[in-house]
Amino acid sequence: MRRIVHPFNIVERVLRDRTGYFAEIARGEALPHRIADLLAVTLFGLAVFGFVAGLSGRNLVQALISTVKLPSLFLASGIICLPTLYYFSMLFGSRLRFLQTVTLVLTAQTVAAVLALGASPISLLFLISGSEPLFLVALNTSVLGLVAVLGLIFLVQGVLYVQEVQPPDKITFFTWTWLLVKGTFRSLVLMGWIVVYGLVGTQLSYTLRPFFGVPLNGHDFWSIIGSVVLGLSKAGG
Amino acid sequence: MENNGKPEDVQTNAPPVVIVQTPMPVAALPKPPVEIVATWRELQGGWRVFAMSEWIMRDRASFFEEIRARHDLTPNAQTASLMMAAVTVTAALALAFASITLFFWLTVPDYEFFVLLNVSVLAITAWWGLSFLRQGMRHVQQGA
Numbered sequence: 001m002r003r004i005v006h007p008f009n010i011v012e013r014v015l016r017d018r019t020g021y022f023a024e025i026a027r028g029e030a031l032p033h034r035i036a037d038l039l040a041v042t043l044f045g046l047a048v049f050g051f052v053a054g055l056s057g058r059n060l061v062q063a064l065i066s067t068v069k070l071p072s073l074f075l076a077s078g079i080i081c082l083p084t085l086y087y088f089s090m091l092f093g094s095r096l097r098f099l100q101t102v103t104l105v106l107t108a109q110t111v112a113a114v115l116a117l118g119a120s121p122i123s124l125l126f127l128i129s130g131s132e133p134l135f136l137v138a139l140n141t142s143v144l145g146l147v148a149v150l151g152l153i154f155l156v157q158g159v160l161y162v163q164e165v166q167p168p169d170k171i172t173f174f175t176w177t178w179l180l181v182k183g184t185f186r187s188l189v190l191m192g193w194i195v196v197y198g199l200v201g202t203q204l205s206y207t208l209r210p211f212f213g214v215p216l217n218g219h220d221f222w223s224i225i226g227s228v229v230l231g232l233s234k235a236g237g
Numbered sequence: 238m239e240n241n242g243k244p245e246d247v248q249t250n251a252p253p254v255v256i257v258q259t260p261m262p263v264a265a266l267p268k269p270p271v272e273i274v275a276t277w278r279e280l281q282g283g284w285r286v287f288a289m290s291e292w293i294m295r296d297r298a299s300f301f302e303e304i305r306a307r308h309d310l311t312p313n314a315q316t317a318s319l320m321m322a323a324v325t326v327t328a329a330l331a332l333a334f335a336s337i338t339l340f341f342w343l344t345v346p347d348y349e350f351f352v353l354l355n356v357s358v359l360a361i362t363a364w365w366g367l368s369f370l371r372q373g374m375r376h377v378q379q380g381a
Contacts (some may be wrong), residue, residue: 080336087333090294091326091365200340207344 007037007044011114014107018154019171021107022161031099038106045113046071049143052120053211056127056136061230069208074112077201078105085193092186094163104158112151119143140211148201152194156180159190290329293322297369301376319373327366334358 013021025031047067054066086101096104123140131139160179161167163186168175180187205211293300304310304318341354 080340083333083336087294087330090291091330093295196337200337203341203344 007040010034010037011041011110014111014154015114018157019161019167019169022158023167025100025103025107025158026095026162026164026167028097028100031103034103035099035106038103038110042074042106042109042113043071045110045117046074049113049116049120049123049140050211052123052127053136053140053144056123056133056140058133059230061233065229066211069211071113073201073205073208074109077197077204078109080200080204081105081193081197084196085190088189088193089159089163089186092189094159094186095165096159096162100162104155104162107158108151108155110151111154112147115147115150116143119147152197156190156194160187287329290325293325294329297372298376301373304373305377305379315377316374319370319377322373323366323370326369327362330362330365331358334362 025034047070050066050068050070051063053070054063057063082101082105085105086096086098089096089101123136123143126139127136157176160176160183161171163183164179183190300322301319304315307315310318338354338358342351345351
């Protein structure tokens, strides 16, 4: 049990003492272990939320497919956009190393995953209480959008902190704003990267549709796979 | 300690042990100086290309300074080095965009969008490559 819960320690660390956590990343402490923990939490959190959200279509097969699709969506978006962030940050004088960049991107996704995991009982409650499917789709989509934005705030703060030569001890909202303004071109590149990341994420979610609420009878690749799985399960049952 | 019945002369006939005290050296012998080389020079194989591009982009000031200070390079060779460095920067940035371009190629069937995306990517990467060349030229020509 302790082994299962162990990766969640890093979530406490990130959410309670983010400057201390960013300082450890800046020093490059145990980055491979952190990456493994962050990956585990991301997969678990998004899989649970994907399952709960997938149930909104009243279809167990769709829920199981969403359990795989939602973590894949986040991780694939991160992998696709990672080289751009790394090389452009490097060009504009950032001190970020490759593993540090990976850790920060995964931190953003872990924060999003944990917040989505926290919202899962709410989504499940509305599902059990018999809410309209359209309302459930709107609720789950809003939750995903909100947690993705909150995760990206952590990414921006992490990048700003790690690339500081002498980061301040105490950081307030105004300090973050000052760090963002002081970064000039680096901050602009980071903001531009977030726009690209958002575009890739939305395009990938459009490609992997439907996630929840819509029956698996579309004509896109993933729906066809889902329909095949559904047909096989019916034939087997 | 017990003798276990051994005669005493066995021990007395044993060869004497002579301990020779060697004088300690006054100071350690000077080691030959170790040449400290940059990380990218130590790497071998194909990865060296990426390490080189990383060095050029991370610490461009030292790269420009090395080109400027190398007296064995003719001005033409200096110019060629800077131009190749600019092409390297352009290529590295284009490589960074490769995953995004590939993703949109796989998921968006619109050909015109794909052309627009590629032209934009190449424009951005070429702009920063040429900007790198301009900075390098300025640095090398300082005081010339």
